[in-house]
Amino acid sequence: MKIAIGGMVEPGSTRVNKTGSWRIYRPLYHRDKCIKCGICSMLCPDSSVKAQEDGYVIFDYEYCKGCGICAYECPKDAIEMVLEEK
Amino acid sequence: MSRLAPGHRGCPGCCDAMAANFVLEAAGDDIIVVSPTGCLEVMTTPYPESAWEVPWIHSLFENAASVAAGIESALKALGRKGNTKIIALAGDGATMDIGTLGLSGAFERGHDITYVCIDNEAYMNTGVQRSGGTPYGASTTTSPTGKESFGNRTQKKNMPAIMAAHGAPYVTTTSISYPKDMMRKVKKAVDIEGPCYIHAHAPCSTGWRFESSRTVEIGKLAVETALWPLYEIEYSEITGVKKIKNRKPVEDYLKAQGRFKHLFTKEGGEKEIAKIQDIADWNVKHYELE
Amino acid sequence: MTDNSMEKMSVVEGSYATAHAVKVCRPNVISAYPITPQTHIVEDLSQFIADGEIDNCEFITIESEFSALSALVGASAAGARTYSSTSSQGLELMHEVVFNVSGMRLPTVMTVVNRAVSAPISIWNDHQDSISQRDTGWIQLYAENSQEISDLTPLAYKVAEDKDVMLPAMVCMDGFILSHVFEPVILLEQDLTDEYLPPYRPEHFLDTKNPKTFGSFADPSVYTEFRYMQQMGMDIALKKIEEAAKEFTRIFGRDHGGLIDTYRADDADILLMAMGSVVGTIKDVIDEARSDGIKVGLLKIRSFRPFPVEIVRKTLADASVIVVLDKNISIGLNEGALCTEVKSCLYNTDINTPVIGFMLGHGGRDIPKGTIHNIINKGRHVAKSSIKVENEFVDLRGDLI
Numbered sequence: 001m002k003i004a005i006g007g008m009v010e011p012g013s014t015r016v017n018k019t020g021s022w023r024i025y026r027p028l029y030h031r032d033k034c035i036k037c038g039i040c041s042m043l044c045p046d047s048s049v050k051a052q053e054d055g056y057v058i059f060d061y062e063y064c065k066g067c068g069i070c071a072y073e074c075p076k077d078a079i080e081m082v083l084e085e086k
Numbered sequence: 087m088s089r090l091a092p093g094h095r096g097c098p099g100c101c102d103a104m105a106a107n108f109v110l111e112a113a114g115d116d117i118i119v120v121s122p123t124g125c126l127e128v129m130t131t132p133y134p135e136s137a138w139e140v141p142w143i144h145s146l147f148e149n150a151a152s153v154a155a156g157i158e159s160a161l162k163a164l165g166r167k168g169n170t171k172i173i174a175l176a177g178d179g180a181t182m183d184i185g186t187l188g189l190s191g192a193f194e195r196g197h198d199i200t201y202v203c204i205d206n207e208a209y210m211n212t213g214v215q216r217s218g219g220t221p222y223g224a225s226t227t228t229s230p231t232g233k234e235s236f237g238n239r240t241q242k243k244n245m246p247a248i249m250a251a252h253g254a255p256y257v258t259t260t261s262i263s264y265p266k267d268m269m270r271k272v273k274k275a276v277d278i279e280g281p282c283y284i285h286a287h288a289p290c291s292t293g294w295r296f297e298s299s300r301t302v303e304i305g306k307l308a309v310e311t312a313l314w315p316l317y318e319i320e321y322s323e324i325t326g327v328k329k330i331k332n333r334k335p336v337e338d339y340l341k342a343q344g345r346f347k348h349l350f351t352k353e354g355g356e357k358e359i360a361k362i363q364d365i366a367d368w369n370v371k372h373y374e375l376e
Numbered sequence: 377m378t379d380n381s382m383e384k385m386s387v388v389e390g391s392y393a394t395a396h397a398v399k400v401c402r403p404n405v406i407s408a409y410p411i412t413p414q415t416h417i418v419e420d421l422s423q424f425i426a427d428g429e430i431d432n433c434e435f436i437t438i439e440s441e442f443s444a445l446s447a448l449v450g451a452s453a454a455g456a457r458t459y460s461s462t463s464s465q466g467l468e469l470m471h472e473v474v475f476n477v478s479g480m481r482l483p484t485v486m487t488v489v490n491r492a493v494s495a496p497i498s499i500w501n502d503h504q505d506s507i508s509q510r511d512t513g514w515i516q517l518y519a520e521n522s523q524e525i526s527d528l529t530p531l532a533y534k535v536a537e538d539k540d541v542m543l544p545a546m547v548c549m550d551g552f553i554l555s556h557v558f559e560p561v562i563l564l565e566q567d568l569t570d571e572y573l574p575p576y577r578p579e580h581f582l583d584t585k586n587p588k589t590f591g592s593f594a595d596p597s598v599y600t601e602f603r604y605m606q607q608m609g610m611d612i613a614l615k616k617i618e619e620a621a622k623e624f625t626r627i628f629g630r631d632h633g634g635l636i637d638t639y640r641a642d643d644a645d646i647l648l649m650a651m652g653s654v655v656g657t658i659k660d661v662i663d664e665a666r667s668d669g670i671k672v673g674l675l676k677i678r679s680f681r682p683f684p685v686e687i688v689r690k691t692l693a694d695a696s697v698i699v700v701l702d703k704n705i706s707i708g709l710n711e712g713a714l715c716t717e718v719k720s721c722l723y724n725t726d727i728n729t730p731v732i733g734f735m736l737g738h739g740g741r742d743i744p745k746g747t748i749h750n751i752i753n754k755g756r757h758v759a760k761s762s763i764k765v766e767n768e769f770v771d772l773r774g775d776l777i
Contacts, residue, residue, distance in 0.1 A: 006590065009590075011138055011588065011589065012137070017135060022098065042265050045098075045103035045107070067301075118582050131589055132593060141584055142587070149473065155436060156449060157454045163451075188443040191438060
């Protein structure tokens, strides 16, 4: 990597930093309870809850920091925070 | 439609990341973002990485509005303005304290920019020191509770009123706990020609001391207790208010946060809580929240 | 001077010559805040805008100098050719942004109308303001007269915007002495200026189609290299300034020198050094002293940053004494900035010529010819014997202290 004059940086390049390693609690998805409201994916500060075409979500454990907002705000308790196994 | 790329260094449950995501989702890709120094800047752009997928610039702590004004002027002069919107995303310290001069100047001159203050009510990036946005009674590292102190002695600066006094076409409050409200207001602001100001309340689990999972809940309590009223102002006139049904007492908001804990454990705390209730009552009357 | 050039001359104020030079450089964004003695420049530019004489240009009448330069950070990063002008307190208020512009490698050009710094408040000329920005990573050029300030303006853009330089440039002119004085000047021709100065086309700019991030924070593993690269830009600017000056002469037919200029320096025993308008007075005094048989000459610094170490060494090599005149002081060192630089570039060389410094002209104090004659005489004594006083204030009023 050479520094450009002015130090400009490429977009979206934080993806190399896998923040999933920060996680203490892990979101566990109960797909059967999910009503596809999309609140979890909208709120996730790390864009790690991704809505699929069918409306269900998948979790991106490479980046999920385990903040628990998705689980706390889920209106149907379809997400449960469980201790991360390392 | 973009959001911040993952891998940024925001704390788990970061309010800045949520605010940035709502702005990015609402404003679309034809934007240029300016951020002053602060948590959002530091956590998203450690060289050589960036979480931004739109053009983004950071210069200094106190000049986001001036930089935004310069970009807007350049695009106009170069014939590149089109529908491109310039958006400043700044913290409460950068907005309400150190950057007020440039912000006021940019709004007085009428640049076509949208300025979003992400207000987490203290200097979080440097370790939770009080700012002009810190509310009455909050304990911060420079307004600590102590033998003779109940925390911060002043009430939040009414920044939206100051911005409204510029006669801006659109000034509004919102909260990251109401994403749809926030995104609607961002969309409205960027569609308006001229300077628009959005003041977004943003609970910070690190600085306010609550569980990161409760970020959204805490922000809702601020609105439901009338400590953070949601309203819209167009050309200095209030044109929209979010009414509160079944208003909650301020204790419900305060007791959920470590920064107000002393109000419940220290002798005389109830008097301080009563003063904070007076602030909420004033908001209800002034903004006709009920 | 040819008859032709006499015909092209107009008698204008130095500020007007500057504003006109800025106009023909085709800036896209001008952002400035009024401060004495810079005001006439921004007033003249405002009138050009009001009369529709600058195409594709926005003038931001901004609320402070801090924001004036901040707005140019945004404008320059967006790909605009940018301009500001300030003086004294305004430059000091900008200070944080001054560093930032250079660190971000944005080639803004700013005219600094040199004025003393408060306290005590003074509107008159010295160089303390621009000298206080010495280490900010800006190219600093100093003009002797109105023609030179005019001619340095497109040169500053040309060098600053060079893709291997990409550093901002200050063009410095003495407040009132140059800014408010009417002199005959050849105003820069638009067609020649267009030939000399191509449009600004940066490699990277804030672009929604190519969304880069500008202004990241750097941790200790990379910060050093950012600074090193600024110094590399300055090193390249040394060559580029010389080239740009030669090309200026080729196109416009006027020659003010390159990084430096000299006057009767070839055989000089006593070599004076100075920057700015005092050079005019010094040249007159040199002529008088020469007629008395005193072998005195001048090395005029045009580029203070980058500092032209090699050419200064070469020019000073044969002198018996070097006499440096500074309109500024490093308080606590009791020395002017140019004197420090000169001493610094002679140390660790074979040149062992004595250097003495004189601090004068503070806060607009007049510098009469007699003062320069006295300074030359002090230089003659040093050349014959040795240094008694290395640095001194000139024309101090003993009755006040």
